Amino acid sequence: MGLVQDTLEIVWKRNPGEREFLQAVTEVLTSVEPVIERYKKYRDGKILARIVEPERQVMFRVPWVDDKGEIQVNRGFRIQFNSAIGPYKGGLRFHPTVCASILKFLGFEQVFKNSLTTLPMGGGKGGADFNVHGKSDNEVMRFCQSFMTELFRHIGPDTDVPAGDIGVGGREIGYLYGQYKRLRNEFTGVLTGKGLGWGGSLIRPEATGYGAVYFSQEMLKTRNESFAGKVCTVSGSGNVAQYTIEKLNQLGAKAVSVSDSNGTVHDPDGINPEKLAYLMDLKNVRRGRIKEYAEKYKVKYLDGQRPWGIQCDCAFPSATENEISGEDAKTLLDNGCILVAEGANMPTEPAGIRQFLAKKIHYGPGKAANAGGVATSGLEMCQNSMRLAWTREEVDQRLQRIMVTIHKVSSEAAAEYGQPHNLEMGANIAGFVKVADAMLDQGLV
Numbered sequence: 483m484g485l486v487q488d489t490l491e492i493v494w495k496r497n498p499g500e501r502e503f504l505q506a507v508t509e510v511l512t513s514v515e516p517v518i519e520r521y522k523k524y525r526d527g528k529i530l531a532r533i534v535e536p537e538r539q540v541m542f543r544v545p546w547v548d549d550k551g552e553i554q555v556n557r558g559f560r561i562q563f564n565s566a567i568g569p570y571k572g573g574l575r576f577h578p579t580v581c582a583s584i585l586k587f588l589g590f591e592q593v594f595k596n597s598l599t600t601l602p603m604g605g606g607k608g609g610a611d612f613n614v615h616g617k618s619d620n621e622v623m624r625f626c627q628s629f630m631t632e633l634f635r636h637i638g639p640d641t642d643v644p645a646g647d648i649g650v651g652g653r654e655i656g657y658l659y660g661q662y663k664r665l666r667n668e669f670t671g672v673l674t675g676k677g678l679g680w681g682g683s684l685i686r687p688e689a690t691g692y693g694a695v696y697f698s699q700e701m702l703k704t705r706n707e708s709f710a711g712k713v714c715t716v717s718g719s720g721n722v723a724q725y726t727i728e729k730l731n732q733l734g735a736k737a738v739s740v741s742d743s744n745g746t747v748h749d750p751d752g753i754n755p756e757k758l759a760y761l762m763d764l765k766n767v768r769r770g771r772i773k774e775y776a777e778k779y780k781v782k783y784l785d786g787q788r789p790w791g792i793q794c795d796c797a798f799p800s801a802t803e804n805e806i807s808g809e810d811a812k813t814l815l816d817n818g819c820i821l822v823a824e825g826a827n828m829p830t831e832p833a834g835i836r837q838f839l840a841k842k843i844h845y846g847p848g849k850a851a852n853a854g855g856v857a858t859s860g861l862e863m864c865q866n867s868m869r870l871a872w873t874r875e876e877v878d879q880r881l882q883r884i885m886v887t888i889h890k891v892s893s894e895a896a897a898e899y900g901q902p903h904n905l906e907m908g909a910n911i912a913g914f915v916k917v918a919d920a921m922l923d924q925g926l927v
């Protein structure tokens with residue numbers, strides 16, 4: 483049996499039942515197998531066995547009091563996966579499904595994604611099984627304060643710099659930052675995604691969605707295509723989905739769907755800027771359900787469904803993991819979809835990825851396509867360290883350059899290993915090599 487298979491067997495034994503983590507590790511290790519075969523230094527240095535084990539994993543109790551005066555208890559986590567190339571960096575997710583498996587998969591992916599951005603950031607992820615839906619602002623604040631009361635001892639601007647993810651947006655980052663500042667008595671860049679008036683970066687809210695579209699533009703350019711007139715389906719209706727739609731509109735494409743965990747809206751005329759402003763208010767201010775969009779604009783609401791049955795040229799999964807099954811992938815391909823760019827992390831099941839690669843459509847894997855978010859977090863850290871703020875244009879240009887570079891290095895790595903169209907393989911290899919070399923340079927860490 484080969485080294486990759488041996489390592490996977492150990493990972494399966496050590497992490498029983500952690501489905502998402504095992505899925506992510508299997509994908510990356512399978513992709514980098516040719517690199518391991520080519521270079522003895524990675525085999526001798528036992529890089530595979532080391533890279534699949536988080537450097538540190540913290541799990542803690544988060545007690546808080548709800549508006550009725552009742553005590554609630556949640557479970558908090560921080561997975562500090564790999565610090566070979568910089569401080570741990572990765573978001574916090576607040577969602578009822580949060581568990582070790584989900585955060586370990588996200589932390590593992592983050593290691594290679596951060597490496598691809600060209601910025602000095604290690605990989606980590608954290609969060610809690612807390613449901614922000616239906617909670618008052620005060621409840622969210624009390625929860626965030628309690629969460630940070632434990633987390634603060636594990637993080638720092640040169641140690642570990644968390645950001646947002648599902649359920650953690652500007653409001654939550656504000657409450658978390660306030661509590662960190664109070665506990666440490668210092669104003670540092672310990673979190674990214676901060677408000678503009680207190681250390682945040684312009685373009686950070688937009689960055690993941692914009693970045694996914696910039697990455698897709700690079701894929702389209704390889705076949706002399708553009709977004710003009712393309713019909714695009716988007717899933718989710720949160721941060722990533724909203725700014726994906728904004729950028730698609732700017733480039734002349736038509737986004738025809740959004741969704742949440744209850745269902746999908748199909749708006750064949752397109753979610754124009756006026757409708758997008760309504761959506762942003764609905765989701766970010768009123769915190770309502772997507773069904774209200776369908777009622778307001780009198781368009782179809784597909785209860786309990788995802789958008790993948792809607793005919794499109796390009797699909798932007800921007801909600802959550804494993805939201806495109808093998809069957810969904812087949813439907814997308816049968817309906818003529820030529821591009822899938824993953825705004826979400828690991829949104830396509832392995833059976834779906836196999837079909838996209840076999841058909842050689844433009845397939846942008848999450849760790850490349852959605853790396854614009856963490857890249858701009860890296861730019862926020864840089865501005866915080868220098869204690870200055872770049873203009874919108876400057877950050878946007880840097881983001882664009884980073885997305886172009888990620889596409890280039892992923893394509894080159896894919897070509898070097900004989901599969902030029904396969905950006906999944908290319909992104910995994912390009913991200914892996916830099917981290918693995920740093921680990922070898924730093925001795926047995």
Ligand code: NDP
Nearest residue numbers: 647648649690718719720721722742743801802826827855
């Ligand atoms: P938000 O919380 O802003 O929005 C999440 C959206 O996805 C909501 O519409 C939510 O619906 C929907 N959703 C969440 N879970 C599920 C589920 N289990 N089934 C169906 N729909 C679901 O999160 P983001 O937009 O920030 O994140 C979306 C994805 O992008 C995630 O995979 C995240 O890891 C990834 N990502 C985010 C980055 C960022 O900068 N924010 C960076 C890189 C990747 P509902 O309201 O019903 O819960």
